[in-house]
Amino acid sequence: MTHTPTDQPTRRASGAVVPVLAFAGIVVAVMQTLLVPVIKDLPQLLDTAPSNATWVLTSTLLSGAVATPIMGRLGDLYGKRRLLILSLAVMVVGALVSALTSDLLAMIAGRTLQGFAMGAIPLGIGLMRDMLPREKLGSAMALMSSSIGVGGGLALPLAALIAQHADWHALFYGAAGIGALAIALTLLVVPESPARAEGTFDVLGAIGLSAGLVLFLLPITKGSDWGWSSGTTLGLFAASAVVLLLWGVMELRVKAPLVDLRTTARPAVLFTNLASIMVGVSFYVVSLVLPQLLQLPKATGYGLGQSMVVAGLLVAPLGLTMMVTAPVYARLSAKYGPKFTLILGMLIIAIGYGAGLGLMSAAWQSLVIAVVLGAGIGLAYSSLPALIVGAVPASETGAANGLNTLMRSIGTSVSSAVIGMVLANTANNVGGVAVPTMHGFRVSFLIATGAVAVGLLMALFLPKPNRAPQLRASSEEETNLERAETVLRGFQGRVLDASGAPVPRAKVTLIDRRGRQAGATLSGDDGTYVLTVPAQGAYVLAARATGHGPLASSATHAGDDRAIDLDLALPGETVTA
Numbered sequence: 001m002t003h004t005p006t007d008q009p010t011r012r013a014s015g016a017v018v019p020v021l022a023f024a025g026i027v028v029a030v031m032q033t034l035l036v037p038v039i040k041d042l043p044q045l046l047d048t049a050p051s052n053a054t055w056v057l058t059s060t061l062l063s064g065a066v067a068t069p070i071m072g073r074l075g076d077l078y079g080k081r082r083l084l085i086l087s088l089a090v091m092v093v094g095a096l097v098s099a100l101t102s103d104l105l106a107m108i109a110g111r112t113l114q115g116f117a118m119g120a121i122p123l124g125i126g127l128m129r130d131m132l133p134r135e136k137l138g139s140a141m142a143l144m145s146s147s148i149g150v151g152g153g154l155a156l157p158l159a160a161l162i163a164q165h166a167d168w169h170a171l172f173y174g175a176a177g178i179g180a181l182a183i184a185l186t187l188l189v190v191p192e193s194p195a196r197a198e199g200t201f202d203v204l205g206a207i208g209l210s211a212g213l214v215l216f217l218l219p220i221t222k223g224s225d226w227g228w229s230s231g232t233t234l235g236l237f238a239a240s241a242v243v244l245l246l247w248g249v250m251e252l253r254v255k256a257p258l259v260d261l262r263t264t265a266r267p268a269v270l271f272t273n274l275a276s277i278m279v280g281v282s283f284y285v286v287s288l289v290l291p292q293l294l295q296l297p298k299a300t301g302y303g304l305g306q307s308m309v310v311a312g313l314l315v316a317p318l319g320l321t322m323m324v325t326a327p328v329y330a331r332l333s334a335k336y337g338p339k340f341t342l343i344l345g346m347l348i349i350a351i352g353y354g355a356g357l358g359l360m361s362a363a364w365q366s367l368v369i370a371v372v373l374g375a376g377i378g379l380a381y382s383s384l385p386a387l388i389v390g391a392v393p394a395s396e397t398g399a400a401n402g403l404n405t406l407m408r409s410i411g412t413s414v415s416s417a418v419i420g421m422v423l424a425n426t427a428n429n430v431g432g433v434a435v436p437t438m439h440g441f442r443v444s445f446l447i448a449t450g451a452v453a454v455g456l457l458m459a460l461f462l463p464k465p466n467r468a469p470q471l472r473a474s475s476e477e478e479t480n481l482e483r484a485e486t487v488l489r490g491f492q493g494r495v496l497d498a499s500g501a502p503v504p505r506a507k508v509t510l511i512d513r514r515g516r517q518a519g520a521t522l523s524g525d526d527g528t529y530v531l532t533v534p535a536q537g538a539y540v541l542a543a544r545a546t547g548h549g550p551l552a553s554s555a556t557h558a559g560d561d562r563a564i565d566l567d568l569a570l571p572g573e574t575v576t577a
Contacts, residue, residue: 016189017131018140021124022147024088024182027175028117029151031060031091034171036156036291037163037308045168046104051225058221059108063115065217065409066210071119072402073206073258075126076197081190084123085183091117092179099172110172117179118409121148122401125385130193139330141389142382146326148408150319156291157312164308194507195520199256206258208247215240217410220417224424255515259403268391269400271461272384273407275342278455279380280411281418282349285448286356286373288419289441290315290366302438304363314366321374322381329382338386339462345379346456352376353449357442380455384408387462393519393534415451419444490532491555493567495523495543502527503570506545513538529568533557543568 035057038045042053067087075083094113101107121144128140162170219226219236226233251257263269294311296303306314332341352372359365385401392400426440495506508529510519518539523529533539536557543551549571557564 016185017191018128018136018143020182020185020189021127021140022143022150024084024120024186025124025144025147026151026154027088027178027182028091028120029148030155030159030175030178031095031114031117032064032148033151033155033287034159034175037160037312038168038171041168046102046107048104052104054222054225055104055108056111058218059112060115061221061409061413062214062217063112064118065115065213065406065413067116068118068122068406068409069209069259069402070206071116072122072126072400072405073197074201075119075123076195077199077201079192079196080123080126080130081186081192084120084127084190085186087117087119087123088179088183088186092176092183095172095176095179099169099176102169114175118405119402121145121405125389125401127190127193129389130195131191138333138386139327141385142326142329142333142378143323145381145385146322146378148381150323154316154319157309157316160308160312194522197256197517199516202251202254202256202258205247205251205254208243208250209258212240212244212247213406215243217413220413223417224421228421263392263400264403266391267461267463268387271458272342272387272391273404275346275380275455275458275462276384276404276407277411277414278451278458279346279349279377279384280408281415281451282346282353282373282448282455283377283381283408284412284415285353285419285444285451286318286369287315288416288423289444290370292423292436293360293441294363294366296436300435302360304366306363310363314363315370317367318370318374318377321371322378325375325378326382329379332379333383333386338383338390339459339464341379342383342387342462343456343459345376345381345383346452346459348376349373349380350376350449350452350456353445353452356445360438360441381408393517411451415448418447422447490519490530490557491539491541491564491566492528492530493565494527495529495545495568495570496527497548497570500569503545503548506543506548506568506570508568509542509544511540511542541566541568543570545570 035042039057042056043050046053046056071083071087091114094110094116097110097113098107099110101110124144125141128137128144132140159171162168162174215236219233219240223233248261251259251261264273291311293302294304294306294314295308296305298305329341332344352369355372356369359369384404388400388404422443423436423440424434426437426443427434428437429435491510495503495508497503502523502525504523504525504527506523506527506529508521508523508531509517510531510533512518512534518534519531521529521531523545531541538554538556541553541555543553551568551570553566553568555564555566
């Protein structure tokens with residue numbers, strides 16, 4: 001059974017939509033760094049062994065990885081705003097559960113619920129694509145994509161301040177409060193998108209992907225405790241490979257899959273996702289290394305002897321610079337394209353880590369590293385959703401960006417495991433306490449540099465970008481020019497009523513020969529519509545509008561640079577509810 005999209009036009013998006021959605025993204029990022037200031041104290045706070053306490057962090061990571069692509073697909077099917085609010089609501093419930101307990105199992109349950117908020121990032125990006133005018137979309141998506149770094153950077157000093165001067169449960173009460181505020185602002189400001197994907201939710205696909213991700217990420221996060229060559233670790237990796245392979249075979253046979261693997265295999269999507277993993281690795285290295293270097297006592301000979309709060313403040317510019325980079329990205333991308341800004345961002349990251357190898361002897365040098373890396377990571381993160389959105393149909397925006405966000409999460413997970421292992425293996429044992437060494441910090445920076453180099457190679461394989469109007473336009477004149485270029489590969493025309501008058505706000509859907517939605521749009525005030533085609537072949541254009549009967553018209557496109565004019569005349573009878 002297919003899901004019928006709503007024909008009810010959305011409210012005009014206000015100027016507050018972008019900051020509200022970005023705030024929701026920042027709230028999500030806060031959940032990821034909330035416990036960083038008290039990580040070392042968790043075993044005592046929860047009265048458990050250190051190996052058990054790590055589940056408080058691992059549970060959030062696993063649930064976030066599972067929820068991100070699933071919530072993205074549900075948003076495409078049933079409404080992105082609705083699923084965004086649901087994600088935030090589950091997070092608030094999880095924060096309150098954690099705030100009211102010191103029991104390990106209850107804390108893990110609360111943190112698991114908090115991980116569901118990760119789906120807010122791709123849902124917010126999808127809402128922006130559906131609602132914003134083209135000339136504002138580039139900078140808006142850049143800000144939303146960077147919000148996870150912005151929130152992480154800003155939350156660190158605030159969480160450290162709270163942890164030093166109040167009961168640690170106050171961290172969760174604060175998180176629940178800002179989560180509730182994000183829900184209220186979303187309800188007041190953000191309209192629902194009218195865009196809907198056709199089809200039903202792939203339950204078996206969701207179960208298979210969830211199982212495969214858990215089997216893959218679990219040994220990554222716990223490998224240091226279990227041993228990387230242990231039977232448990234290797235067995236879980238092998239099981240994940242089998243499950244994900246079977247899942248992929250099943251997804252290729254399902255009519256409405258959770259993840260369209262054929263779309264994912266397109267070079268523009270595939271290499272963007274591979275680059276995303278490397279950017280995720282590089283982003284997390286600085287978050288792991290600098291706070292430890294800053295807080296180590298000066299008696300070690302290389303520690304900078306700063307307090308937890310001061311260390312957080314010195315690392316905070318990482319997130320602030322990412323926020324400031326969003327409008328810079330929009331200008332660069334409008335002129336050169338998101339592929340260029342991704343490559344530029346990764347070059348800046350490589351310069352930051354390379355310079356950082358010699359800038360570890362003073363607190364102010366950490367500040368310089370944070371600013372340079374923030375600029376590079378901000379440009380790279382901002383480019384990723386633009387590349388994804390430009391390569392997939394509008395009906396798959398949520399799911400595709402959900403998968404891309406998952407790739408970044410996998411990158412940070414791998415980074416956490418590898419850097420944790422490096423720092424542990426290079427640490428000095430002082431009075432029974434493992435103290436990280438400068439050698440370990442420098443090796444970590446070299447690993448980040450290597451990851452960026454691999455990501456840069458992936459970015460170079462990205463195909464030459466199309467001049468996508470929703471990502472590149474920076475003025476009304478440029479928008480009109482790029483709109484004209486876009487129709488060279490698709491259908492264009494007007495939606496008319498029985499008398500020949502234009503029908504505004506009609507929903508026009510492009511359906512391929514497999515019965516799947518290949519595109520969708522709303523007609524303009526003058527009844528005009530434009531739809532691009534992903535490939536040559538036979539299509540059906542279905543049109544619907546309130547007060548008119550539905551229409552389905554068959555057409556074939558040769559796949560060349562030729563615009564096919566096709567007016568859609570809706571039946572005159574009124575459709576009663």
